[in-house]
Amino acid sequence: MLAVRPTDKEKPLVLFTVRLIYMVLMIAASILPFASMSGASPLDMPLMDSVAPFLTTIAVATVIVLLDLRTPKKQLSVVVAMYLAILAGLLAALAISALIDLIADAWELPETSVSLKYLTLLKLATGITLCYLAVSIVLTTRDDIRLVIPYVEFSRQIRGIRPMLLDTSVLIDGRFNAFCRSGFLDAPIQVPRFVIDELHRLSDSSDRLKRERGRRGLDNLRTLQETPDANVSIEEMDAAEGMVDQELIQLAQKEHLRLVSTDSNLLRVAEIRRIPTLSLHDLAMVMQGQVTPGDTMLLEIVRAGEGEGQGIAYLPDGTMVVVEHAAEMIGQPVDVVVTNMLQTSAGRMVFAKATPPAPGK
Secondary structure (H helix, E strand, O other), rough: OOOOOOOOOOOHHHHHHHHHHHHHHHHHHHHHHHHHOOOOOOOOOOOHHHHHHHHHHHHHHHHHHHHHHHOOOOHHOOOOOOHHHHHHHHHHHHHHHHHHHHHHHHHOOOOHHHHHHHHHHHHHHHHHHHHHHHHHHHHHHHOOOOOEEEEEEEEOOOOOOOOOOOOOHHHHHHHHHHHHHHHOOOOEEEHHHHHHHHHHHHOOOOOOHHHHHHHHHHHHHHHHHOOOOOOEEEEEOOOOOOOOOHHHHHHHHOOOOOOEEEEEHHHHHHHHHHOOOEHHHHHHHOOOOOHHHHEEEEOOOOOOOOOOEEEEEEEHHHHHHEEEHHHHHOOOOEEEEEEEEEEOOOEEEEEEEEEOOOOOO
């Protein structure tokens, strides 16, 4: 049977309908028990006995809906873990409650005894406390919890081709988008939320070069999502600032993903951790470059180079171009001729020289 999933535009309407049905059912649940009482009319009942349950039920339903609205992005693994934690807490509370009942029976406490009421309060408090502790433990250690049956650990199995995990450098580099458009890529693509947040921080930087890199990365991601042959998903995960690389390695190791990057240091660390890696630079080494010696192009000199008279420019994919005789042309578009190209596993570097302007210009 074909399963029909609601689209992004239909989801708000579906959620609103589900919440409305929930509120109607809760109202009905608060009225039906008293409406079905034989020999008694709700109008003849005391006000507190008829109104208090109704108001309490509506208040509880409203709080639950508000909590649901406050957490629009939910992870199924966290919800299931919390459910199992509450179930474990209730089972533990049931066991302790049975023990307390045995003690009460041994003491032969009468039903009107104050001590029995305290024992009842103790059972309720213990049950609530155990459920709270179970949920708290799950939320604080959810990344380390494994479903273990003595000495056997079950982990999620990846069927088919392993998905590719993209880092910031790949999104800034426009070559991956071209690779996806070529139709050679048939693997799912995952981009964590903290990678997008890092691109956002770069796009808001006061440094013009960082700002351009961040904006180019966000544009490339949007283009990648619009590519028909690319299956892109955004993983809702956060990371502290400066901990992006560590979170990428942990995510790739935990979910058995292939890490795609142009950062040679990140790739070396991932290889040490036995994580499958894909270097975009290695792919470029076996493919024909976008520029070859003798090509002429118009580039903007953005800063001075390390050598005397050198200027630095960048290709649209972020490749650095060292331009001879361009140190005095910073901030100007210059016609350059490619003289050499150096390709290593750490990246590509293009060497060029500025062409003198034509007479009369």
